[in-house]
Amino acid sequence: MNWRSFQQLQKVVEIGDSFISYIDEGKGPPVVLIHGIPMWGYLWHQQIPALAETHRVLVPDLLGFGFSDKRDCFDRSISRQAEVIDQWMNALDIDQAVIVAHDIGGGVALRLATLFPHRVSKLCLLNTVCYDSWPIELMLQAGHPETKRKMSASTATNVLSHALKQGFSHSPDASVMEGLLAPYRTEVGKLSLIRNASALNTNLTTEITSRLPEIRVPALILWGEDDKFQLLKYGERLAWDIPSASLIRIENARHFVMLDQPDQVSRHLVDFLATPSESPRLEASPNGPSATVKR
Template sequence: MTWRDYQRLQLVSRLDDRFVSYVEAGNGPPLILIHGIPVWGYLWHGIYPELTRTHRVLIPDLPGFGFSDKADCFDRSIAAQAQMVDAWLGHLGISHATIVGHDIGGGVALRLATRFPERVERLIVMNTVCYDSWPIELMLQFGHPEAHRKLSASFAVRLLRQALKPGFASSIHRDLLEGFLAPYTTEVGKLSLIRNAAALNTNLTTEITHLLPGLRIPTLVLWGEDDRFQPVHYGERLAKDIPGSRLIRVKDARHFVMWDQPTLVTKHVLDFLDKNPSISAHTSLG
């Protein structure tokens, strides 16, 4: 699926004066897939169709990312993104859902689970940011106040394309990388991504560390074990801190584990969902 095809599938929710673009498919208990930085919902297009067989899959572009709102003047931190996902689920009438997060999307998922526990009935994090594992150097550089002046949009995208390559275990198709970065090829897109990078704040995961042992939801920690951006020892620590959680180390996979091992990742996710059934097929807030 090209990114243009994926973009055509996107629906829209308006939350106050912001808007969220998202893809929705399938029936069953809601399953929310949250991307990280610097990508967007298109990240999940390789594995989500299989998940729609048993679940109502919803894939938002976090505000500031992809084809969601890229205007100025709103908080793009993972704390604010978690609040936004909470508000968005409420807007859609979804009282609770399974949350799947990757990279900073995992940080959003962890914040949701600890701050809005009633919303999260199952949790899956993949190569997530956590503790003091982030921001990585690349994103720190990108979020520098001078980046907007120093980098043209086309140069920034070229730079990111190169920088993302080590996130994959094997060579990645150029079209896929272009698709991941497509929303950021304009000056507005670039500026929005810079603002997103500037909002990365390790305090927002360290401050919830003490809450992790209090989580009482089925949790799967899935990790491409050769990840250079988010080393697997963070996954080990996470699995130790969250009671009853399980770490699955995925071999021959790096940061973008769902692209390095799509079949295996899908299988692990479906197995986990199968073994930890949703408490209700579909609950509405009414």
């Protein structure tokens, strides 16, 4: 599916003075897919069809991202994003859902699982920000206010496109990269992306580190093992700190694991959604976190 067709499927719901654009496909128990920076819901376009065969798949654009509200007048932190997801679920009459999340979306998901635990029935994290693993240098530079004045929207997205290729194990399809960055090619989109990057705050994951052992819902961590942005050691640490978690390493994949290995990621997600509520666990190791999957 190209990004224009994807965008045409989006619905809109008002959240206070702002609005969220989102995909709502399939029927069954709800599963929410949350993207990271600098992406939008289109990031998940290759996983949606398989998941929608058995579940209601909801894919929001976070506030300030994609085709959600991008005005220069609100908080874009992962703390606020978690609150907005809570309000968005309430607006859609969704009490609880499986949360699947990537990058800063994973930071949002971790805050949901620790601070809004009633919202999360299962948790899946893919190459997510956590602890003090972020922001990466690229996003720190992107978030500098001078970027607004130094670069046009077209120049900024071209620079970003080139830099993001480090997040793929192979050169991404040109049409996919075009789609991922399409919402940010206007001056409004560029400024919104700058504000999104400037809102990245390590403290918002470090402050919940001590609460990770409180997460008791079934949890799966999928990690592109060659990620240069979010190193595998952070996935291993999450698998150690979340008692219910298991970790699956994805070979030949970097940060954008769902695009590097779409079929494999879809298969793991389908299997995870089909598993009973009792969680797989990692056994303790005297040498530290284990990356072995315990079934």
